[in-house]
Amino acid sequence: MFKKVLIANRGEIALRIIRACKELKIATVAIHSEADATTLYVKKADESCLVGPGPLSGYLNIYKIIDLAKQRGVDAIHPGYGFLAENPEFAKACEENDITFIGPSSDAVHKLGNKIVSRQIMTKAGIPIVPGALEKINSEDEATAEANRLGYPVMLKAAAGGGGRGLRICRNEDELRRFLPIAKKESLSAFGDEDVYLEKCLESPRHIEFQIVADNHGNVIHLGERDCSIQRRHQKLVEIAPSLLLDEKLRQEMGAAAVAAAKAANYNNVGTVEFLIDKNKNFYFLEMNTRIQVEHTVTEEVTGIDIVREMIRIARGERLFIKQDDVKIRGYAIECRINAEDPKNNFIPTTGRVTAYYSPGGIGVRIDGNVYVGYTIPTYYDSMLAKLTVRGRTWEEAVDRMYRCLDEYVIRGVKTTIPFYKRIMLDENFKKGEFNTNYIDQKIEELVYQDERDPKDLVLAISAAIVAHSGL
Ligand code: MV4
Numbered sequence: 001m002f003k004k005v006l007i008a009n010r011g012e013i014a015l016r017i018i019r020a021c022k023e024l025k026i027a028t029v030a031i032h033s034e035a036d037a038t039t040l041y042v043k044k045a046d047e048s049c050l051v052g053p054g055p056l057s058g059y060l061n062i063y064k065i066i067d068l069a070k071q072r073g074v075d076a077i078h079p080g081y082g083f084l085a086e087n088p089e090f091a092k093a094c095e096e097n098d099i100t101f102i103g104p105s106s107d108a109v110h111k112l113g114n115k116i117v118s119r120q121i122m123t124k125a126g127i128p129i130v131p132g133a134l135e136k137i138n139s140e141d142e143a144t145a146e147a148n149r150l151g152y153p154v155m156l157k158a159a160a161g162g163g164g165r166g167l168r169i170c171r172n173e174d175e176l177r178r179f180l181p182i183a184k185k186e187s188l189s190a191f192g193d194e195d196v197y198l199e200k201c202l203e204s205p206r207h208i209e210f211q212i213v214a215d216n217h218g219n220v221i222h223l224g225e226r227d228c229s230i231q232r233r234h235q236k237l238v239e240i241a242p243s244l245l246l247d248e249k250l251r252q253e254m255g256a257a258a259v260a261a262a263k264a265a266n267y268n269n270v271g272t273v274e275f276l277i278d279k280n281k282n283f284y285f286l287e288m289n290t291r292i293q294v295e296h297t298v299t300e301e302v303t304g305i306d307i308v309r310e311m312i313r314i315a316r317g318e319r320l321f322i323k324q325d326d327v328k329i330r331g332y333a334i335e336c337r338i339n340a341e342d343p344k345n346n347f348i349p350t351t352g353r354v355t356a357y358y359s360p361g362g363i364g365v366r367i368d369g370n371v372y373v374g375y376t377i378p379t380y381y382d383s384m385l386a387k388l389t390v391r392g393r394t395w396e397e398a399v400d401r402m403y404r405c406l407d408e409y410v411i412r413g414v415k416t417t418i419p420f421y422k423r424i425m426l427d428e429n430f431k432k433g434e435f436n437t438n439y440i441d442q443k444i445e446e447l448v449y450q451d452e453r454d455p456k457d458l459v460l461a462i463s464a465a466i467v468a469h470s471g472l
Helices: 011-023 040-044 062-071 088-096 106-113 115-124 140-150 173-191 248-264 296-303 307-315 395-408 418-426 439-449 455-470
Strands: 004-007 027-032 047-050 076-078 154-162 165-170 196-200 206-214 220-232 235-241 269-277 283-289 332-339 356-358 365-369 384-392 410-412
Touching: 004 011, 004 062, 011 027, 011 040, 011 307, 011 365, 011 384, 027 040, 027 062, 062 088, 076 307, 088 106, 106 115, 106 283, 115 154, 115 196, 115 248, 115 283, 140 154, 140 173, 140 196, 154 173, 165 173, 173 196, 206 248, 206 283, 206 307, 220 248, 220 296, 220 439, 235 296, 235 418, 248 269, 248 283, 269 307, 296 307, 296 332, 296 365, 296 384, 332 395, 332 418, 384 395, 395 418, 418 439
Parallel strands: 004 027, 004 076, 027 047
Antiparallel strands: 154 165, 154 196, 206 220, 206 269, 220 235, 235 332, 269 283, 332 384, 356 410, 365 384
């Protein structure tokens, strides 16, 4: 049993974990920077401690967090996502200090954090991977030989990268020769590891990921898939569950592959297996994420399963309460990440003090966030203010509901991505499920610059212009 858990994170995911702990009657310890001292999640925790004046370093300070955990007598630490969530040293430090890491073993975090090792594991297990190398590139000539075997375009990827970091598309040999040293240098500086490898670049794939839940007794199930193709520069913007692309047969095949991938990696706790699907509906293993993901909410809404609660229950040794056949996907869920960014200004992060805040509600509406009137958006952290998740019995109902909620959402004092998402909900291709990873690039002009003006405003504007022009 856990009496007390420390949340080594901040913001909405810290609040999400605190909520799960409260329902399990587990006391919570929040950590925070000075900038976060007065935020909602800190207020909701039973205890809180300052981890440093600076905005970021405290959340990344493994030994300070371990020391705090020991001082406060916690039984376990939940890392959330980002920060130390996929840092094998942190997971190891917990294990070595007899503090349960609420997540996979440090060995699984370490193995799956290396994309080449991941690909080797999946190949050995007979799981289809994105066509490409199983070893790092050792020389330019070796790279060009591999690229000729694959056919251009190819993608240079950092072995220690992931989630879009350390990627470079090479359209021909000249680009490959030019980008290779750059990619190695970027990888070394970003991840402390210069190993890069090559994959065939799939054109306009769909990005489909399966939620894995695995206990410490060999039970592994999946909770269906999420379609995360709507991304901008590798930042997911809109996530949906289930995907509109998969039929039941493909869902079964991919679900089985995701479970096999977790078993091949000797995985425990909660994780996500990412696939790319090409235009011929072939699916390929891309990478496995060893953390709870921002978009876990859409899976929770269509399965009714509290994934964070299951993380905690698995970590304290409990067996899965559910079998694969009992997992039912009901309806459709959509998540929009409400970011403090200005879509009309290249999505630059915005700041400001929230002067008015009203979150939407009603059937099938969920808000995960930390915003309140008076909250000044800090510039140190990622720009996400809240996650708006809706569920509908049908896809059409979910889209209509999301539009209504975006229209109802009031956040004054800072520019947000809300108007941008409203345009997406009105877009015919989106409504028909016709989108892939190029959707944003293809639609950006239409989604950003075509103001969603109310027709009556237009009539008024034209009338005023006529009056002004004719001097009436
Ligand atoms: C790819 C790809 C096409 N071909 N790999 C990797 C990290 C993930 N967030 C995106 N990744 C991709 N890897 C190969 N071999 C397409 C993506 C991809 C993507 C790439 C560029 C811009 C947006 C994207 C959105 C989803 C997937």
